[in-house]
Amino acid sequence: GAVVSQHPSWVICKSGTSVKIECRSLDFQATTMFWYRQFPKQSLMLMATSNEGSKATYEQGVEKDKFLINHASLTLSTLTVTSAHPEDSSFYICSARAPQFQGKLFFGSGTQLSVL
Amino acid sequence: GQQVMQIPQYQHVQEGEDFTTYCNSSTTLSNIQWYKQRPGGHPVFLIQLVKSGEVKKQKRLTFQFGEAKKNSSLHITATQTTDVGTYFCAGPPGGNQFYFGTGTSLTVIP
Numbered sequence: 001g002a003v004v005s006q007h008p009s010w011v012i013c014k015s016g017t018s019v020k021i022e023c024r025s026l027d028f029q030a031t032t033m034f035w036y037r038q039f040p041k042q043s044l045m046l047m048a049t050s051n052e053g054s055k056a057t058y059e060q061g062v063e064k065d066k067f068l069i070n071h072a073s074l075t076l077s078t079l080t081v082t083s084a085h086p087e088d089s090s091f092y093i094c095s096a097r098a099p100q101f102q103g104k105l106f107f108g109s110g111t112q113l114s115v116l
Numbered sequence: 117g118q119q120v121m122q123i124p125q126y127q128h129v130q131e132g133e134d135f136t137t138y139c140n141s142s143t144t145l146s147n148i149q150w151y152k153q154r155p156g157g158h159p160v161f162l163i164q165l166v167k168s169g170e171v172k173k174q175k176r177l178t179f180q181f182g183e184a185k186k187n188s189s190l191h192i193t194a195t196q197t198t199d200v201g202t203y204f205c206a207g208p209p210g211g212n213q214f215y216f217g218t219g220t221s222l223t224v225i226p
Contacts, residue, residue: 032212034213034214036216041221042218042219043204043216043217043218043219044159044204044216045216046213046214046215046216049212049213049214051212057212057213059213093158093159095159095214097214102164103147103149103164103208104149104161104164105149105151105159105161105206105214106161107158107159107160108158109157109158110158
């Protein structure tokens with residue numbers, strides 16, 4: 001099956017620093033990647049949709065200068081949380097999609113970000 | 117933006133009882149998918165429904181897509197402890213986005 005790898009699994013950082021999260025499709029080329037944020041016992045909130053080689057489409061209310069998304073290749077997308085603050089602490093999870101899977105999403109294992 | 121609501125939010129059942137979660141979208145969906153997320157895990161794809169009125173079965177799980185393609189349901193017959201988790205419906209409203217429902221957390225009491 002299709003595998004999506006996400007790193008790091010958890011990260012603790014100081015307020016004001018930037019954190020980069022990587023999402024890789026290991027055995028397929030992902031034409032679209034999605035980034036979600038999930039608070040405890042809540043649903044996945046779509047942050048942005050990114051297609052390889054083009055700018056990400058951000059959802060309303062998501063600051064694109066705060067959450068930088070780069071989809072540089074068909075197997076890699078990165079989310080950088082810039083100047084992180086405690087309110088950015090959350091579970092971030094990526095997913096990938098490719099045409100051969102008829103719309104099915106494959107998820108990374110997620111990144112738990114804690115900003116002190 | 118699109119709203120995809122699920123009810124109930126939480127459900128506790130005795131092992132062996134049936135369970136149903138309902139999904140309602142504010143907009144028509146081109147297709148609907150269901151995912152299961154175990155505690156501490158990531159969502160895992162269960163099924164996709166595309167056609168209006170479609171019904172699909174996977175062992176003890178039955179999935180339905182409404183005639184108007186705005187609602188869906190997941191029914192589990194005779195729940196087992198392995199069914200524990202949060203069930204999400206999800207779908208694209210026609211664009212490139214992919215929105216998840218609010219989820220139903222299922223607890224199965226042995």
